Amino acid sequence: MKIRLLHVIALLIVIEMVAVPAKADNGPHGNYSATTDACAGCHRAHTALGDDLLLAGTSYDLCLTCHGPAGNGADADVMDGVYLQRDDEAESPAEGVVNRGLKGGGFVNARMDTSWTGSAGSAAVTSSHLWDNSSGIVWGSGDIGSGPGAGMALTCISCHDPHGGAGGMNSATYRILRVTPIGSGGGVTVLADENPKNYTIDDASGKYFGQDYDDQLFNNIASWCAQCHDRYLALSGSGHTDSGDPIFAYRHISVGSGCGCHDMHGGPPPTGNPAYRHNPLSCLTCHVAHGTSATMSDYSGSVPWPNGATSPGGNARSALLRVDNRGTCELCHDK
Amino acid sequence: MSLTTQSTPPPDLNSAEKRRRRLLLMVLAGLSALLLFVLFLFARYLNQPEPLPELLPVPVEVNYPPHYLLSIYDVDGPIGVAVSPEGDRIYVTEMRGERLIKIFDKEGVFLDSFSPPRTTQGERSPVYIATDSRGRVYVTDRLQHAIFVYDRDGNYLDTILSPTLTLSEYVAKHTKTAPTPGSFSYDIFEEEVDCKDAEGGDLTLPRPDYALWAPLGIRFDSHDRMLLTDVTEDAHSVRVVPSDVVMSPDWLDFDLSAMQFGASGQGDGQFLFPNSAVDDAQGRVIVTDGNNGRLSVWDDQGAFLFHFGSGSGDGALSLPRGEAIDGRDRLHVVDAVGQNIKVYDFSGPEPAFLFAFGSMGVRDAQFNYPNDIALDDSGRLYVTDRENNRIQVWSY
Numbered sequence: 001m002k003i004r005l006l007h008v009i010a011l012l013i014v015i016e017m018v019a020v021p022a023k024a025d026n027g028p029h030g031n032y033s034a035t036t037d038a039c040a041g042c043h044r045a046h047t048a049l050g051d052d053l054l055l056a057g058t059s060y061d062l063c064l065t066c067h068g069p070a071g072n073g074a075d076a077d078v079m080d081g082v083y084l085q086r087d088d089e090a091e092s093p094a095e096g097v098v099n100r101g102l103k104g105g106g107f108v109n110a111r112m113d114t115s116w117t118g119s120a121g122s123a124a125v126t127s128s129h130l131w132d133n134s135s136g137i138v139w140g141s142g143d144i145g146s147g148p149g150a151g152m153a154l155t156c157i158s159c160h161d162p163h164g165g166a167g168g169m170n171s172a173t174y175r176i177l178r179v180t181p182i183g184s185g186g187g188v189t190v191l192a193d194e195n196p197k198n199y200t201i202d203d204a205s206g207k208y209f210g211q212d213y214d215d216q217l218f219n220n221i222a223s224w225c226a227q228c229h230d231r232y233l234a235l236s237g238s239g240h241t242d243s244g245d246p247i248f249a250y251r252h253i254s255v256g257s258g259c260g261c262h263d264m265h266g267g268p269p270p271t272g273n274p275a276y277r278h279n280p281l282s283c284l285t286c287h288v289a290h291g292t293s294a295t296m297s298d299y300s301g302s303v304p305w306p307n308g309a310t311s312p313g314g315n316a317r318s319a320l321l322r323v324d325n326r327g328t329c330e331l332c333h334d335k
Numbered sequence: 336m337s338l339t340t341q342s343t344p345p346p347d348l349n350s351a352e353k354r355r356r357r358l359l360l361m362v363l364a365g366l367s368a369l370l371l372f373v374l375f376l377f378a379r380y381l382n383q384p385e386p387l388p389e390l391l392p393v394p395v396e397v398n399y400p401p402h403y404l405l406s407i408y409d410v411d412g413p414i415g416v417a418v419s420p421e422g423d424r425i426y427v428t429e430m431r432g433e434r435l436i437k438i439f440d441k442e443g444v445f446l447d448s449f450s451p452p453r454t455t456q457g458e459r460s461p462v463y464i465a466t467d468s469r470g471r472v473y474v475t476d477r478l479q480h481a482i483f484v485y486d487r488d489g490n491y492l493d494t495i496l497s498p499t500l501t502l503s504e505y506v507a508k509h510t511k512t513a514p515t516p517g518s519f520s521y522d523i524f525e526e527e528v529d530c531k532d533a534e535g536g537d538l539t540l541p542r543p544d545y546a547l548w549a550p551l552g553i554r555f556d557s558h559d560r561m562l563l564t565d566v567t568e569d570a571h572s573v574r575v576v577p578s579d580v581v582m583s584p585d586w587l588d589f590d591l592s593a594m595q596f597g598a599s600g601q602g603d604g605q606f607l608f609p610n611s612a613v614d615d616a617q618g619r620v621i622v623t624d625g626n627n628g629r630l631s632v633w634d635d636q637g638a639f640l641f642h643f644g645s646g647s648g649d650g651a652l653s654l655p656r657g658e659a660i661d662g663r664d665r666l667h668v669v670d671a672v673g674q675n676i677k678v679y680d681f682s683g684p685e686p687a688f689l690f691a692f693g694s695m696g697v698r699d700a701q702f703n704y705p706n707d708i709a710l711d712d713s714g715r716l717y718v719t720d721r722e723n724n725r726i727q728v729w730s731y
Contacts (some may be wrong), residue, residue: 028626037628037645037646040628040646040647040653041628041653041654041672042653042672049674049695050695055653055673055674056672056673056674056694056695057674057695057703057704057722059701061704061722062672062704064702065654065671065672065706065721066608066626066705067411068430068707069430069431069434069460069478070414070430070460070462070477071460071462071477071478071551071566072414072462072463072477072551072552072566072608072610072625072656072706073608073625073654074608075566075568075624077460077477077478080457080460080478082478084477084478084480084549085549085567085568086547086568098480098523098547099478099523108431108457109456109457111457120525121524122455122457123457124457185495189635206591207525214610272591
């Protein structure tokens, strides 16, 4: 009797495992079988009317067909920067909340608590990565001494591989990121997918600073970003060492641990907010990937761009930061 | 001698000649009337070009594709479209910009716009839209996880918060009186419900506690039944709501749970983002199973029958979204990635592909990620052409 009961339980577990929902590295984004039907959904081998053998249209419009605010093909609304369902991997208690902010922010709106008041609200983004194939300057791209950066057109598939198998052997990467972003010259071998997946920020109130990321991802993401933003990759001590670049001479650490600075100089132990001061650092410590609604005041809003331009200023100078003005500095350094 | 005058006697017409002349007169009158009618139609067409089925309301039995008529602009990322029961108004939801619901007349003249009460642009995401036989307008909202209901002019009436709760019902339970439609408001990002107490004074209630769902596609059939798709995570399904629930005088004892079928997945009887459901004359419910790239057909008791339209070849679907069925059981399906409308004959036991119309592009009669379609009784078709920011009007 007990054996039969165990068999039934095992069968139920198997059924439950099979009935997984479509998320970033499966559904239309991977796990293709040898006789998959999925290709014909978007591509034509000989009669395509769009780039990349797409049946028709542009890739970013295709992405928005599911990941736009209508949410009629996916739960991740990247335009509003929200996950339309509760993220059951992030929520406790299990019933959780819906519409929690995506870790990357949004491209049109972001649901963040950039003012650090304990209450998230939806607001128009003030800065974002480009996504519609328009061109901008990739600040810090290129070798030392190569100017502020080169121009590049960006779209969703510049960074994401819609087929989801970028990790090799058809394995998924974190957020189906490409190993090498289109247009860059690098190549970061491991951006492991997270398990379990967690699309949204940890804090229900919308505080984006101090988010918990997978350690391996956190270590690798700075190198991944630096495939385009080469000269922003700065190890411990870069704040005290001249890189030789006339623009990006002294740079805040963007990968590793800040403790190394203090060890190297033999100074007192690091001060600052004990909640963060020993955390490893990465681009994602201070910046979101898609877009932020952070606002900038007098000083922060008038910082010249790396090419010396002072326009656009104000909120447009928010540089994907997670907190208004220079909150990301103060929250760590606690000056 | 008497003088007598004799007038010329009238010609002696025989009865056959009389009949001939009468007939000729009648034919002449008929031809004159026909000529006048043709002149009237000609003048009307010159003044306001309309398709023949509208000028001559006779059934057209030939299966040929419709032709492009005109486009309605002044919309930003249109997603959903519906027509009023009288056919005189077109309602459109927007995905971009202010994300409003806009009303146009039949010729595309903008009339008005509206949106859920208290919401800002970033707090609403209207998607699909439908009208019932009373002219009420229903709009599903992905961010709000609710269905907002308005009168034909866009005045807010009520919100369907969950399959078993309306906002009016929630307010009535607290105030012990049936509230006036639209005298209350709530949005999911707020902690409070604003309403009126029994004496008409302002009252604030705590946010209602209910199980969240994700209504998406909405249609009404000719029997006033609501056909609704639900994309609640891990529980994608379809609901068929009887007319007595929808058409009850008030929604103070609301329950949409009469018939629900389907589950999340890729197998038989499963959906991945069902976008719309309609029923045919045989009572079968036909669901656009969006991310599975197929149509899913169910019987009138909610039992799965078969899939249709996946794969490649004529009539194969890539990403089916909105759909509408006409009086001849011709199902019109918007293929968002295929960039066209595919039409199937559902009048027999087996559906058959008839034709497709539209192609990818920015010119007249070309689509750039279309999403939804609505039909009216005069043979017009309205299609949301999302990335071209317009509603295309076609006609049989």
